[in-house]
Amino acid sequence: MLEQVMQRLEDDAPHALNRLKQFLAIPSVSTDPAYVTDVHRGAEWVAARLNECGLDAQVLPTGGGNGHPVVLAHTAADAAPPTAPRILFYGHYDVQPPDPLDLWQTPPFEPHIRNDAIYARGASDDKGQLCCFLEAVRAWSNTTGNFPCHLAVLIEGEEEMGSIHLPPFLEQHKDKLAADVVLISDTPMWDTPGQPDAVVSITYGLRGLVYFDIQLHGPNRDLHSGMYGGTVANPATILTRILGRLFDEQRRVTIPGFYDGVQPPTDDEHRRWSQLDFNERAYLDAVGAAEPYGEAEYNTLERRWVRPSCDINGLYGGYGAAGAKTIIPSFAGAKVSFRLVPNQDPARIADTFEQWLRSHDAGGCRWQITRHGQAHPVVAPSDSPHIAAAARAIEACSGKKPVLIREGASIPIVADFKCILGLDSLLIGFGRTDDRIHAPNEKFNLASFTLGCRTHAALLAELAQSAHGSS
Amino acid sequence: MLEQVMQRLEDDAPHALNRLKQFLAIPSVSTDPAYVTDVHRGAEWVAARLNECGLDAQVLPTGGGNGHPVVLAHTAADAAPPTAPRILFYGHYDVQPPDPLDLWQTPPFEPHIRNDAIYARGASDDKGQLCCFLEAVRAWSNTTGNFPCHLAVLIEGEEEMGSIHLPPFLEQHKDKLAADVVLISDTPMWDTPGQPDAVVSITYGLRGLVYFDIQLHGPNRDLHSGMYGGTVANPATILTRILGRLFDEQRRVTIPGFYDGVQPPTDDEHRRWSQLDFNERAYLDAVGAAEPYGEAEYNTLERRWVRPSCDINGLYGGYGAAGAKTIIPSFAGAKVSFRLVPNQDPARIADTFEQWLRSHDAGGCRWQITRHGQAHPVVAPSDSPHIAAAARAIEACSGKKPVLIREGASIPIVADFKCILGLDSLLIGFGRTDDRIHAPNEKFNLASFTLGCRTHAALLAELAQSAHGSS
Numbered sequence: 001m002l003e004q005v006m007q008r009l010e011d012d013a014p015h016a017l018n019r020l021k022q023f024l025a026i027p028s029v030s031t032d033p034a035y036v037t038d039v040h041r042g043a044e045w046v047a048a049r050l051n052e053c054g055l056d057a058q059v060l061p062t063g064g065g066n067g068h069p070v071v072l073a074h075t076a077a078d079a080a081p082p083t084a085p086r087i088l089f090y091g092h093y094d095v096q097p098p099d100p101l102d103l104w105q106t107p108p109f110e111p112h113i114r115n116d117a118i119y120a121r122g123a124s125d126d127k128g129q130l131c132c133f134l135e136a137v138r139a140w141s142n143t144t145g146n147f148p149c150h151l152a153v154l155i156e157g158e159e160e161m162g163s164i165h166l167p168p169f170l171e172q173h174k175d176k177l178a179a180d181v182v183l184i185s186d187t188p189m190w191d192t193p194g195q196p197d198a199v200v201s202i203t204y205g206l207r208g209l210v211y212f213d214i215q216l217h218g219p220n221r222d223l224h225s226g227m228y229g230g231t232v233a234n235p236a237t238i239l240t241r242i243l244g245r246l247f248d249e250q251r252r253v254t255i256p257g258f259y260d261g262v263q264p265p266t267d268d269e270h271r272r273w274s275q276l277d278f279n280e281r282a283y284l285d286a287v288g289a290a291e292p293y294g295e296a297e298y299n300t301l302e303r304r305w306v307r308p309s310c311d312i313n314g315l316y317g318g319y320g321a322a323g324a325k326t327i328i329p330s331f332a333g334a335k336v337s338f339r340l341v342p343n344q345d346p347a348r349i350a351d352t353f354e355q356w357l358r359s360h361d362a363g364g365c366r367w368q369i370t371r372h373g374q375a376h377p378v379v380a381p382s383d384s385p386h387i388a389a390a391a392r393a394i395e396a397c398s399g400k401k402p403v404l405i406r407e408g409a410s411i412p413i414v415a416d417f418k419c420i421l422g423l424d425s426l427l428i429g430f431g432r433t434d435d436r437i438h439a440p441n442e443k444f445n446l447a448s449f450t451l452g453c454r455t456h457a458a459l460l461a462e463l464a465q466s467a468h469g470s471s
Numbered sequence: 472m473l474e475q476v477m478q479r480l481e482d483d484a485p486h487a488l489n490r491l492k493q494f495l496a497i498p499s500v501s502t503d504p505a506y507v508t509d510v511h512r513g514a515e516w517v518a519a520r521l522n523e524c525g526l527d528a529q530v531l532p533t534g535g536g537n538g539h540p541v542v543l544a545h546t547a548a549d550a551a552p553p554t555a556p557r558i559l560f561y562g563h564y565d566v567q568p569p570d571p572l573d574l575w576q577t578p579p580f581e582p583h584i585r586n587d588a589i590y591a592r593g594a595s596d597d598k599g600q601l602c603c604f605l606e607a608v609r610a611w612s613n614t615t616g617n618f619p620c621h622l623a624v625l626i627e628g629e630e631e632m633g634s635i636h637l638p639p640f641l642e643q644h645k646d647k648l649a650a651d652v653v654l655i656s657d658t659p660m661w662d663t664p665g666q667p668d669a670v671v672s673i674t675y676g677l678r679g680l681v682y683f684d685i686q687l688h689g690p691n692r693d694l695h696s697g698m699y700g701g702t703v704a705n706p707a708t709i710l711t712r713i714l715g716r717l718f719d720e721q722r723r724v725t726i727p728g729f730y731d732g733v734q735p736p737t738d739d740e741h742r743r744w745s746q747l748d749f750n751e752r753a754y755l756d757a758v759g760a761a762e763p764y765g766e767a768e769y770n771t772l773e774r775r776w777v778r779p780s781c782d783i784n785g786l787y788g789g790y791g792a793a794g795a796k797t798i799i800p801s802f803a804g805a806k807v808s809f810r811l812v813p814n815q816d817p818a819r820i821a822d823t824f825e826q827w828l829r830s831h832d833a834g835g836c837r838w839q840i841t842r843h844g845q846a847h848p849v850v851a852p853s854d855s856p857h858i859a860a861a862a863r864a865i866e867a868c869s870g871k872k873p874v875l876i877r878e879g880a881s882i883p884i885v886a887d888f889k890c891i892l893g894l895d896s897l898l899i900g901f902g903r904t905d906d907r908i909h910a911p912n913e914k915f916n917l918a919s920f921t922l923g924c925r926t927h928a929a930l931l932a933e934l935a936q937s938a939h940g941s942s
Contacts, residue, residue, distance in 0.1 A: 207697060211795045220759030226678060226880025229810045230780030231771045232755065233764040237718070237783045240805075244715015247708070284703065288691030290835030293704040300702045309701030312708045313790050313798050319806050320787030324682045324843035326808055327784050334707075335790050337797060339700045364761030372795035409697025 001144060002461045008139045009453050016135045016453065017118070017446075019049065023093075023127050024111040024120040030068055030094035031161045039157050042093040043069045046155050049134050053141040054079065055153065060169075067165030068094065068157030072176065075151045085467040086150040087460070088179035088423065090413070091130035091186065092159035095122035096438045103440035117443040124435035128444035129185035130155065132430060132452025139457055148464035152179055159186075162373070163413045170420045180467075181386045182417045183459075185452065187429030190403045192279045193286040200394045200455065202387055203427035205305065205406030206414055208340035208377035210350045214239075214357060215317075215333040215368040222318070222327040229328065233363030236318050236332035242360045243334060246310060251295050253310050253338075255356045261343030265306045268382065272404055273301050305406035309339045331368075339408060346374035376415035379406065380424035389466040390426055393458035398451055402428075428455070472615060473932045479610045480924050487606045487924065488589070488917075490520065494564075494598050495582040495591040501539055501565035502632045510628050513564040514540045517626050520605050524612040525550065526624065531640075538636030539565065539628030543647065550617045556938040557621040558931070559650035559894065561884070562601035562657065563630035566593035567909045574911035588914040595906035599915035600656035601626065603901060603923025610928050619935035623650055630657075633844070634884045641891045651938075652857045653888045654930075656923065658900030661874045663750045664757040671865045671926065673858055674898035676776065676877030677885055679811035679848035681821045685710075685828060686788075686804040686839040693789070693798040700799065704834030707789050707803035713831045714805060717781060722766050724781050724809075726827045732814030736777045739853065743875055744772050776877035780810045802839075810879060817845035847886035850877065851895035860937040861897055864929035869922055873899075899926070 009016070028042030029035040043059045050057035050073040057073035071093070098108035098121045106112040111120035118128070140147050154177065156166055170177060191198035218235035219228075248254050265273070280292060280300050294303040303309070313336065318329030338349055354369055381387075382404050394402040407427075414425045430452035436442045480487070499513030500506040514530045521528035521544040528544035542564070569579035569592045577583040582591035589599065611618050625648065627637055641648060662669035689706035690699075719725050736744070751763060751771050765774040774780070784807065789800025809820055825840055852858075853875050865873040878898075885896045901923035907913045 207700075209697070209797070211797065213795075218760065223758055224880060225780075225782045225784060225808060226680070226810055226878070228758065228775070229678075229782050229808075229879060230765050230774040230778055231763065231879075232758060232760040233762070234782050236786050236805075237714075237781075240711040240714040240783060240786070241718065242715070243708075243711040244713070247712065287694055287699065287703060289689065289703040290837075291704070292702065293834045294701050303701040304699070307701055309696075310708075311696045311700050311705050311799055312711060312803075313696060313796060314800060315707050315711070315786040315788050315803050315805075316791030318783070318785030320785045320804070324684075324806065324808070325784060326680070326682065328782055329785060332783075332786050333791070334711075334786075335795065337696060337700075337795070339697055363764045366761075407697070408700060408702075409695060 002458060005139045005143045005457050006454060008143045009135065009457060012135070012139065013450070016131070017449070020118065020128060020131045020449065021111045023131060024118070024122055025109055027109045027121070028094050028157065029097050030158050032097055039068050039094060043071050043157055046071045046093050047073065050137070050153060053138045054145070055137070055151065057153070062158070062165035062169050070157065070166070070169055071153070071155040072173065073153040074176070075147050079146045080148060080150045083467065084149050085181070085463050086152065086179040087463060088152045088154060088177055088182045089133055090154050090182055090184050090417070091133065092126050092156050093130065094157040094160050095127070096125070096160050100440060105441055113446070116447065117445045118449070119441060119443045121442055123442050123444035124431040125437035125442065126159070126186045128449060129430055129452060132185060132449060133456045135453040136456035136460065139453070140460060148460045152177055159413070166413055167416045167420060170416055174421065177421055179421070179423060182423045182425040184414070184425055184427045185430060187407065187427045188431040188433045188435065189429050189448070190276070190405065191433055192282050193433060194282065198432060199400050200398055200402045200451070201429045202390055202394070202402050202404050203407050203429065204382050204387065204404060205379035206377065206411050207308070207408050208344065208346055208415065209337060209373070209375040209410040210340065210346045210353070211335070211337040211372040211374070212350070212353065213333065213335055213370040213372060215331055216362060216365045217331040217368060218365040219328060219330050222330050225326040225328050232328065233365050234328045235365045236329050238362055238365055239332045239334060242357060242362070243312060243336070251293070253308070255352055257352055258308070258349065262308060262341055263306070263343065265302055269306070276301070276403055304408040306341055308341050308344055310336070312336055339410065340377045342377050342379050344377060346376060350374065375410040375412040376419065378415045378418050378425070380426070384424065385466045386426055386463065389462035390428060390459055393455055393462040394428070397454040397458050428459070430455070473929060476610045476614045476928050477925060479614045480606065480928060483606070483610065484921070487602070488920070491589065491599060491602045491920065492582045494602060495589070495593055496580055498580045498592070499565050499628065500568050501629050503568055510539050510565060514542050514628055517542045517564050518544065521608070521624060524608045525616070526608070526622065528624070533629070533636035533640050541628065541637070541640055542624070542626040543644065544624040545647070546618050546622045551619060551621045554938065555620050556652070556934050557623065557650040558934060559623045559625060559648055559653045560604055561625050561653055561655050561888070562604065563597050563627050564601065565628040565631050566598070567596070567631050571911060576912055584917070587918065588916045589920070590912060590914045592913055594913050594915035595902040596908035596913065597630070597657045599920060600901055600923060603656060603920060604927045606924040607927030607931065610924070611931060619931045623648055630884070637884055638887045638891060641887055645892065648892055650892070650894055653894045653896040655885070655896055655898045656901060658878065658898045659902040659904045659906065660900055660919070661747070661876065662904055663753050664904060665753065669903060670871050671869055671873045671922070672900045673861055673865070673873050673875050674878050674900065675853045675858065675875060676850035677848065677882050678779070678879050679815065679817055679886065680808060680844070680846040680881040681811065681817045681824070682806070682808040682843040682845070683821070683824065684804065684806055684841040684843060686802050687833060687836045688802040688839060689836040690799060690801050693801050696797040696799050703799065704836050705799045706836045707800050709833050709836055710803045710805060713828060713833070714783060714807070722764070724779070726823055728823055729779070729820065733779060733812055734777070734814065736773055740777070747772070747874055775879040777812055779812050779815055781807070783807055810881065811848045813848050813850050815848060817847060821845065846881040846883040847890065849886045849889050849896070851897070855895065856937045857897055857934065860933035861899055861930055864926055864933040865899070868925040868929050899930070901926070
């Protein structure tokens with residue numbers, strides 16, 4: 001059966017590429033109100049494709065009509081065996097703004113094929129990867145008329161603006177989103193910058209986040225640094241003094257209790273990641289970093305995936321333009337964020353950081369502290385039958401075992417799937433690290449598209465097999 | 472003789488005020504090229520007034536014609552006794568830009584009298600104070616036809632833009648600037664914010680300055696703080712880490728050798744300043760500072776006048792706008808400046824600071840360090856016959872002994888007078904701290920104007936007397 005599905009994918013490939021082009025031609029930029037009609041067209045396009053495959057797809061409002069719509073689709077109850085596993089596929093049809101436009105070689109919403117890749121905004125993030133799944137569903141539908149698994153499909157239009165209306169939507173539609181596992185394709189393959197080789201990645205862990213804007217306020221206006229220097233507290237000086245104590249000599253965060261409950265990598269993780277052939281020099285060279293940097297007892301991948309981190313994302317206040325201005329600034333500020341790992345509760349970390357800030361002598365200056373969003377860290381079991389099934393499908397289609405990795409970034413919606421729906425997520429990535437997502441000349445390799453379509457087709461069969469085997 | 476001069480000043484007062492109004496109506500804004508014709512008019516106006524008093528005044532170019540002109544004037548060789556002291560009077564005819572215009576109650580270049588003060592840009596800084604001297608010269612000239620002292624008068628048009636062309640001018644015209652002492656009126660009287668009482672100040676010391684723009688450069692672009700956080704050096708984090716070590720727990724600068732050669736206040740200074748009736752609470756309240764801040768062993772006036780200081784004048788780099796952006800910035804920067812006191816050589820301090828910065832582990836990030844200007848600290852003897860003469864003149868005219876103070880700010884030209892011409896400067900201030908110099912609604916009290924004219928007239932007599940007495 002799978003063989004016929006694969007044949008069908010091959011025969012249909014030219015049409016699949018045309019469908020992707022159609023989708024990419026819709027400028028569904030979610031953050032810019034000028035594109036609101038196109039955003040709706042994006043949702044309708046996805047719903048139409050799912051309906052063509054026999055699913056019951058609806059375009060539903062979010063945020064009481066203030067949000068961009070969500071596409072929610074289901075296979076019919078009798079379209080898969082009663083005991084078949086239930087898969088919730090998640091993706092997004094919205095894209096980042098295309099500017100700066102003058103840096104695009106071809107217009108961002110006129111997809112062009114060159115260098116064995118398709119170039120357009122959203123090509124990799126996430127329309128191309130989303131279409132891999134849609135084409136697999138289409139191939140199953142057209143070949144057999146039914147599906148190996150029960151499918152729920154949730155495609156949102158606000159991922160690029162922080163998925164702000166999705167958590168209440170999940171709460172509201174909990175019953176329609178019941179599943180065994182969430183499937184997402186919105187991550188890159190494992191590759192080395194500048195190298196052609198790549199391996200499909202399965203990401204089972206993400207770091208969480210808390211983000212702060214902190215301001216320290218001193219004098220009621222900028223003061224002449226000659227007339228007042230040395231006699232009144234300078235908020236810029238005191239801010240650096242306090243932030244300068246965020247790390248100890250071992251480059252560990254000094255906030256009390258910060259590392260409480262943080263787990264070391266497991267033996268399995270150690271073993272797997274040491275086999276990854278991670279090219280640290282290429283990783284650093286690609287970003288112009290002179291040397292690796294971080295906690296001494298851990299290597300770069302561990303620092304990135306299993307260790308929490310803290311960064312100052314920006315500094316501001318006082319005079320910052322060219323030349324000299326001799327002032328004691330009335331205030332100074334910083335953006336400070338923490339990436340979190342399991343057992344670090346974002347709210348606890350945020351409270352502790354704020355207490356830590358306030359515990360320092362600020363010379364009479366006053367804090368103004370604002371929190372901007374938070375995300376829970378998530379790590380799914382790496383030995384689940386779903387992962388084993390995905391690994392088999394990936395190896396069968398690509399000829400290479402996938403890599404099982406974690407990621408340093410945060411995808412808040414993955415934590416929401418866990419917290420609201422109780423579901424683990426499987427992130428299977430077909431993008432490439434050089435796809436230039438969020439940047440001009442975004443592209444998706446045609447080889448990635450083919451591999452993604454085939455792997456999703458095989459994955460549905462393997463997930464069904466695995467559920468059957470384990471039941 | 473002095474009595475007649477004083478009478479003449481009184482009789483001529485309405486005309487003196489009209490002359491000041493005329494001068495204030497010339498918008499001689501030096502930093503804005505739109506006012507270049509008015510700047511020249513300002514110079515011509517001053518030269519004409521000096522010529523009216525029998526001096527030989529010329530308008531001379533600076534910077535090979537690229538700078539604003541200087542007015543240079545001399546009394547005739549036989550206009551004062553051969554043994555009379557030689558006084559070099561310095562002032563400036565240029566003013567700060569008047570914006571924001573909408574905050575002025577009356578237009579900045581249409582002088583208005585209200586509340587016993589004259590309101591206009593430059594009223595206090597420095598046209599009003601300069602006119603005090605010009606009127607004293609006029610009164611002597613009109614009364615006796617000659618002068619108690621030999622006068623050289625140097626009035627520049629670039630003080631508000633850093634006196635950039637004046638040091639070469641001093642070098643070039645050294646022979647015409649020979650004198651015993653420099654006289655300047657461009658400082659405020661000693662008063663307490665909100666209190667009517669004020670005492671004429673004689674400032675005999677100024678702090679020096681070195682100013683730095685320091686940038687720390689890390690990755691070749693802003694990086695995603697999730698994907699890279701904890702694995703590469705963050706220049707904003709490292710910059711705060713290093714700057715956070717600029718001060719020890721006693722709020723002393725930690726740069727090695729920073730305090731080498733710094734002298735404590737003399738016994739005389741201790742005695743004089745303890746009698747100043749300095750209202751620290753009013754000083755702090757006026758700027759909204761909650762508490763005094765600085766080196767524990769010194770009081771506020773000592774910190775301000777005899778101790779060096781260090782301030783971060785600004786912080787910048789990475790994300791500083793509203794909300795959150797999760798980046799590791801590619802660079803971060805700070806403006807850092809030091810106020811210096813005698814025996815701290817600006818070049819040595821600058822070199823030491825730069826070495827100190829570079830001595831820290833920057834995690835492979837690269838420094839980009841720029842120096843913006845420097846000024847030598849200057850302290851003239853506080854027991855000179857010139858100061859004694861000034862004190863007598865001030866007490867005779869105001870009924871109060873002057874206060875002998877130092878100032879925390881830097882006036883680079885005062886160091887240039889010392890270094891290039893070998894001359895000490897006597898800064899006699901008739902402004903008030905509430906004159907709003909550099910701000911909308913600048914004013915000069917009519918009482919200040921009267922007192923300034925009378926004191927300058929008496930001062931010339933006292934300086935002659937004192938030279939006679941000591942010769």
